[in-house]
Amino acid sequence: MSLVDPSLLCNWIIFRDGRLQIQSGKVDIGQRISTALVQIVHEELTIPYSQIDVAPVRTGQSPDEGITSGSNSIEQSGHAIRCAAATLRCALIAVAARQTGTEPQDWHVEHGSLCLPATNHRIPIADLAAYLDPSTVVDPNVVFRVVDSENGPGPGMRGMAELVNGSFTFVHDLEMPGMQHARAIRPPNVNARLRSDETALEKWLEKDQRLIRDGSFLAITGPKEWPVVRAAGRLAAACNWDMCDGLPEIDVFSKLTAETAIRMPVVDSTPSNGSLPEPLLNPTAMARYERPYQLHGALGPSAALAEWNGVVLKIFCHSQGIYPLRDSIADSLGLDPSHVVITHVFGAGCYGHNGADDAAFEAALIAMQTPGVPILLKWTREDEHRWEPFAPAMAVELAAQIKVGKIGAYSAEVFSDTHRGRPRPGPDRAGPGKLLANRFRADPVGPPTAQPNLARHGGMHRNLDPIYDIPRKQFVKNLVTGLPHRTSAMRCLGAALNIFGLESFMDELALQSGIEPTAFRRAHLSDSRALAVLDELDRQVSRLPALTAQCGRGQAYAQYKNQMTRVGVSVDLAVDDHGRVRLLHAVIVADAGRVVDFEGLKAQLEGGFVQAASWALYEQVHWDRDGIVSKDWDSYPVIRFDNIPKIDVTVMNRGHEKSVGAGEASPGPTIAAIANAIFDATGLRMRRMPFTPDMILTRAIED
Template structure:
């Protein structure tokens, strides 16, 4: 029998996933949240397909800690791999219970009944007995796994194959966003965060601040400072005044090159993986390095939250990716039991990774505590967003390889240096909320731990090469002694590591005059990996003939986490004063594609974000402070700079879904790097590939 999905271990009962409302209608629950990636649409599709329902008739409840199954974080491209399959099993178990109950009521064999279109059928006739009549009598404490019998792959997707985004209309008019939530008598808060992680508030004239227009309360708790006001503008103006007139401990850190500091760190080395004998003392050697700076998540909208204290209980609406992790973090920071905290997800500015949404939620909770019974909304300013959100970690990955006389890779040695990727809320036993370090009774973050390689890895994600190489060694240095707060960003270390490995592959190909597709295929035995490369080659065959001067094309391949989706990308560039992307082609294999259109959207978005990182993005730092204040200081890829993108899926309906949200980050960045090398004849090893970086590479 098929193994039950992982989420059913912690949430085994039907009632964890299915409920009945006051009208007797059945609804479903999920612990996954909608970040703009189309998660909920795909989950609705899974339920509708399993129960032969119209997707419009499926009610899927918003994730909230008091009613939803705890599925942890919506991260890692596993929402459908785990969460979707759990809902399919829950829907199957529901069908079993409905038909068994109906059979007893109708005195008919259960096998003679069917459940489709939310109705009970006997042959071609709809039974008079309705699901609404049965629903209140169902035993929702029933364990799902023993009675579930989900459809086999060849019986799925008979009625429909794709679906328009169920949240699209609301998103276009701003209806669901946490920024737009409104409650009677609501107040508005604004935090005044210290200018640096280590800064302490020494002096603030709270009486003058309290006298600012519209200010209702001034909240000071240690070095945490914030205002509650009658309007958003009043709150913002008061916070700006406080930021300009407060006195904090000075920044005593001299400016330094953080990428060089990470690359040259002498932190403890961990051997993560070793296979064979990676002997680097014989044969023909190749070596390269790839480094990236600290990055912002770069959401167009800033973080926001709404909170209210009633008696000793607090409720918070947030765009957090992990509402249960946030509840645990709030419990630690506030020193109250989790039972007194309810966290409700509300869509906000989308982000892959740990952005400022959890911090904004804690800000709202701290400010709302000063006005019990009143909702307080906090919307971070752009300044807050750049200065206070966790950064995507800077990294430097060095790769060495040995090639034998037959042109086959015999060894590869990968050394990863990285700032921490794993500082999510409540990780490592501490809140990991920015303001938790500022309050009078602070809880500082514990030393960051990395995501284990068995779960896909963190800094070392995709640092084990996905090729057939006899000798492989992977070492890692996690650099924790930096004055900046970093945490997870889309694909974690995979982006940098894939660029490093695929850059070296391409350097070898160029040096020995090999075909880039054939060389990669020669080192692959997985037919699905070979298939994505074969199809990509057929799509870009014409690129290989007579490239114009200043143009170039490159390819790259990886399997995300070495166990998820397969992705091969080709990029074509035109390099003059800057790098201009002209074409991007991607072929991916994500197993069962629940929503093919949604999957393609995810992959396209990954390519665009990766291109922006690769060509433009770098967080401004000065001493111990973030110096970026606005979009003028942090350019991102413009709509006019987006290349023509083609994405094809190789579908395997009989295979488990593998996820699509993060599979294209690494291959897209690597393909750009390889295309630029083809155009210029030199490798730019330090990202982003700006005009300055190109000049430096040409001058080296």
């Protein structure tokens, strides 16, 4: 997707006014990819950080790199930009050599210039760029410079100085001449339809406000924000909705079974059309692990600005995939994709497919009815909590046969609704069908029927296959559809549950076999880098204070998608008599290959820990017949500062190994380490998230 051969160098790197500009299709979503890209270009060209810019990511201008997801940005865009920068270096050295009658190997780069040692030849790269042949293509096999990024101060996080003085611009902060604010008025639940007619509703409008309606999609616009919010509240109360069937009040876990599922064997982490394996005979142990519906829960509700001038629809939004979104919005509105221009602007961290795309489309829907008037639509907190696509509820059933202290055979079967709710174009207008507002329009589209994700380590079967050496393994995925809620991709996809299950199960199997869990893991690992991570984890943990009463320690290991960052996590925690879990100390050890941005990498590992701790201990979507009832931070609690442990992160830098993605590497092992620590503290095996006091006390009663 990123670097297709041949790919023009000028698609990735250009010079403008003596400054280098990086053109990437990946967007910043809090993971600091733009900072890492600046670091990469600096490493290959030595141009000072202050002379490197990152172009805005815009359709028709930026390379189409699909979705910014899956911890792929460093491996995809980072690799493409590194190849482009190294190609540029070689091409410019060739130009310099030709101009001076010297040999290319005589030249090197230093402080942004080409230098010929022992001479006074110093040519700034930016000056030489004009001589570059514009048809130069990126050489995918180019040789990279070897530098030790750990030694440099790094570029510093882009935007950090602006964040602390309030001048950093999020999409929520955009202003345009004549701009109007908008809010949507939502139905009580996804099946409800609007009965009220416009005249009954218009009386609630204030001065200069306007009602926008398309079927059951309802919005209000006006020049000032607070009066729009105020009137939207009155309108919401005044609307008459036909509740239709409401939401099914089911126990979702009882529906996560093979009965109604599309079942597929998974071989080499890839779904296949072969026959399903027979269940494992006489397993030594079996266990089922579960995760409820959970939220991305961005701190800032989704928002977008759209303007229609009668010909071109401009949209500014925080989508992770502006090209697929452009095509799906164009299809939804009957426009040519070239007449829809989407620019990425920062939003709050999203952790996957949240309301960003839906907000962009809704702003567009409104803007199409207000030609010449830019519309800034913001979702409310309640919109975000109730209407973002949730991470699907999931279950994984594990079984193993143990022979002489080792796993001889292993079976894993996973159950989930789809993780693919992003508005990618596809058959049967799948793109428009995945945009929320299209369901409510007078001429509705969607929702499309989910199809199994057949990609390697895609969707629910990500990390279903253990990284461990096991002679016989079998895997099945079960796509369960027809469940109550719209679902889509959230950080880690299936790997969060699958690693929680696997790494809890490893502890269960070890203890059942009378073997210390870490020794049990080691006995199934031959990868020297995995063992080095566990060795380092041991070293770090040995320095921690001894555990006291009611405290426990748990550990877990995983390699994301069995091919990306290796992470070992250790957690010390305490469980009080009320079942409350207090996190005390965490140790994270990771191997992400060659490190580009140390601080960014550590931040991702820490952040992954904290988010996963929140999933593990607090988070769960609730609903009843009338609608989603977890609609704010009180009814959907998340982790706060008062339960943040001390976190030590160690990164094993492997300068000669490939850089691999790390953004989703720590959450899976974190959840399992917490569950294992709770078991260590209490003897209670928690197999369903979240491990709330109620769940822990219920488990204690069951035992």
